[in-house]
Structure formats: structure tokens, C-alpha cells
Amino acid sequence: MNIQRFIEKRKARGLSQSELAKGICTQVTVSRFEKNGQVPTLKILIQLCNRLELPLGELFPRVGIKQPEILEKMEEAEFFLITSEHDRLQTILKNIPFDEIKDSQLLLEYYYLQGFVMIFQNASLMDCLFTFEKLLFEEQKYTSDIYRLLAFTGIGMAYAKEGEIEKAEFYFNKVFKEIYLYTIQSMEDTWRVLNVVFHCGVFYAEKGDLETSDALLEYAISICSDNHVTYYLARAAFQLAKNALAEEKPQEQILELLQDARAYAKINKNRILLEAIQTLKETILSKNN
Template identity: 60%
Template sequence: MNIQWFIDARKARGLTQSELADGICTQATLSRFENNGQLPNLKILIKLCNRINLPLSELFPIVGVRYSEVVEKMNKAEFYLITSKYEEAYQLINSIDIETIEDEHVSFRYYYLNGFIMIFRQQPIMDILFTFDQVLLEEETKDSLIFRLLAYTGIGMVYARENDLSKAEFYFNKVLEKIYNYPVQNMEGTWRVLNIVFQCGVFYSTIEELEISDALLNYAVTICSDNHVTYYLARAAIQLAKNAILKKESKDKILELIYDARAYSKVNRNEIALAELIDLEQSVLLDM
């Protein structure tokens, strides 16, 4: 509850505590509310709010329709993120006023999403690191762990983008120490673990640690299969095909991975992945 808004509204109308309380409650009741956060009964609170023309809902900015709309926007933004629709995700996140969010879990989710979207939109490194710091500088709790791991992953990604691979590996290693033991409890948790595992797989391919990369990507495929999630199957298969090319495996093996990725991409209607696969297949066929 934002009691300060109540106090500011009273003072803006030039009323003392005694003047506002007159005929509604005792001045002591109002003082205990404003100074100690002790709520009067709902009837009294409504009358006090009405006298200063303050909607009761303004005291509860994180509940009701307004809060539901924020969560719904984040749900859609997270879905756009995992389906590579970064501009759509950006438009949703950009429409959220972080100052209205008081729930720590929701705030962490906002910063994780914003940080990843900033990476894919090629935003400056310092801005991205500052965004992830909003998660990492808070005390670690059981609920915040997955967002901390996502923040470490994002930092690793941005250092890899800047070709500072030693720093990138430092952060990816921090993630790998904990992600295998993270208890996934719902579908959103599955998406987030997949995001982490996939991005780790991509990084280790970048530094040509292909055995580690393949193990992570195949782990991502297993998670998808066990949880009936298809969104990362295409991306994992594409990266496995790229790894197979680097390892100079047989053309048949590479094409099989490409065709698997194409099938997954069609199911998910992932036009970005399909376009990438056309180029990848053509490059393989030209070498045959």
C-alpha cells in the first residue's frame, strides 16, 4: 500500500489530520494509519479517501486490473522473446512503467526480459549490464535464483557479443554450476531454463568447445521432449547443425539436422528460423 500517496493527497488539499478525520474517525486513528501503517477499517478508509478525492485503488497499485495487465504484457513479451520476435517484445516491455511495480518477483522478471531484449536489439553494453545489475545487486533468495541465472547468462551473452570471451566464459560457468540442479515447477520455469541452456550451448560453440555445446543442446532437446515444448527445438537443432558443420561431419548428418529444424520451425511458424535454414541448407548443398 502506498500510504505516501494518501498523505500527499491530504496535504495537497490543505487539510490537517484533524480536519480530515472530523466526523469520520479520531485524529489518532488517522495518525496511526499515516505514521505506522495501521489500517482503519475499510468503511473509514473509503470515507477518508472520498473526502480527499483519492480513488481507493490508488493505494493498491499492484493489484487488480492494472497489475494483471502488466503481468499479461510480460507473458506476451516472454513468449515473443523465445520465438525471436524481439521488436514485438520491445514494444510490450517499453509500455510498462517499472515505477508502478512493487512486487520484487515481477520486477526481476521485467529486468530480465528488458535485458535480453536489449541484447537482441544491439543496445550499448553498459546499459545492458546496468539492467541486469537491478537483479544481481539484490539479495539472493529462492524465488530470485532463476532471474539471477538469467542475468548471468545475459551478461555472458553481451561479453561474447563484444568478443571478450574470457569474461563471457566466467559468467556462463557461473550459470552451469547451478542450472542442472534448478527445480523447474511450471512452464515458465521450463522456458527460462531452456533459454539458459540454449544460450550456453551457443556460446560454447562460439569458442569451439563443441563437445560441451552438443551436450547442452541435446539437453535442451531432452527438456523440450520431456515437457512437450517445441519452441527451442528448432533453435537447438539449427545450432547442432552448425556444430556438425564445424566438426566436418557427414553431409547426410548435417542435412538431417537441418530438416529436423525445418520441421520444428514449421510447427512453430518461426519464419526467422526458416529463412536461416534455407541459407544453411544451400551452403551445405553447394559444398557437396
């Protein structure tokens, strides 16, 4: 994101951070965005850009600071993982020339994305495990805790998909003990921590431990709030709604969670989740007829 363009436009209009923020957000929100790259919610960002008469698209330029083509493809692929568009994710990975990946960080990201898409596309257990083993092997060179936790999460998910719950729980327990202590260092880090926390929450929900699941999903929502991101908010709220349904909580509470999930899913243009939300809502309401 071209934050420098945002800063230049604010200064050109003679606005301080406080003047720009007035009536929209706090001065601290603008400061965090400009200094630390902490992106506010889409609604706030649009309002700030409108006040500056700055088209939002200018923050996402095709020109400017050049990024390697592979890195751009990886970032796009990771977004499709967030929005559950696994076919599009797999297409991007297939078009990345693997032999040209020389950077250790990019190789870690490739294995992590490949492992997760293999789970969702029902690859064999052994193939999934082998991919995550490669991730763990590469992680030892780079020493990145988040990729190790992503690998453990993926291995747990792969075992759970095969019904091997005891093995799955071994890995999820390892993640559960460490993820609360992990310090988020970047926006990309935020996405990956949310990936881990969310899928841990889903696992414990499917296992029937709704109390643990609810705690993890609420933690995911607090991470989103603290870091001003909306990704995974919709999925966390939707899973909380499913948990509430299983716990036989009041229908009003469940529908409120679904409404929250729908609002966030619309912001993120998560078409697949919007369809799932509508289906569950119709199922709940049909029971009243």
C-alpha cells in the same frame, strides 16, 4: 490456459482419460495435462481437442480467469524472446508502464527481458550490465535462482558480444555448474531454463568447444521432451546442425538436423529461424553443384 474447460468437455462426453488418449497418446500425458498443467505437443493437443470437438481457441480464452494486464504483456513479450522477434519484444516492454509494476516477480521478469533484448539490439556493454545488475539486486529480495542464472547468462552474453571471452566464460562457467541441478517448477520455469541452457550451448559453440556445446544442446532437447514443450527445440536442433557442419560431419546428418529444426520452427511459427534454416540448407547444397 483454461485446462478446466478441457476437463469439463471430456467429462461431458463421458470419456475417461484412457478413452480420450487411445490412439493419440498415453493416459499419463492426459493426466499430467489435467492435473499438473504440463501441456503436450501441439499435435497431440489438437488431436485431443478434435476428439472432444473442442476448438483449440477455447483453451486460450479472453474471458475466464483474469490475469493482470501487465502479466499478460510480459508473457507475450517472453514468447517473442523465444522466437527471436526482438523488435516486437521491445515494443511491448516500451508500452508497459514501469512505475505501475509493484509485484517483485513481474519486476524480475521485466529486467530479465529488458536485459536480453538490449543484448540483441546491440546496446552498450555498460547499459546491459547495469540492467542485469538491477535484476540481481531485485533477485536478492525474491531469492529466485533461475533469475540469478538468467542474469549471469545475460552478463556472459554481453561480454562475449564485446569479444571479452575470458570474462564471458567466468559467468557461463558459473551457470554451467548450477543449471543441471536446477529443479523446474513450472512451465514458465521450463522456458527460462531452456533459455539459459541454449545460450550456454551457443557460447561454447562460438568458443570452439563443440563437445560441450553439443552436450548442452542435447540437454535442452531432453528438457523439451521431458516437459512436452517445443519451444527452443528448433533453435537447439539448428545450432546442432551448425555444430555438425563445423565438425565436418556427414552432410546427411546435417540436413536431417536442419529438417528437424524446420519442422519445430513451423510448429512454433518462428519465421526468422525458418529463413535462417533455408539459407544454411541452400549454402550446403550449393557446395555439391
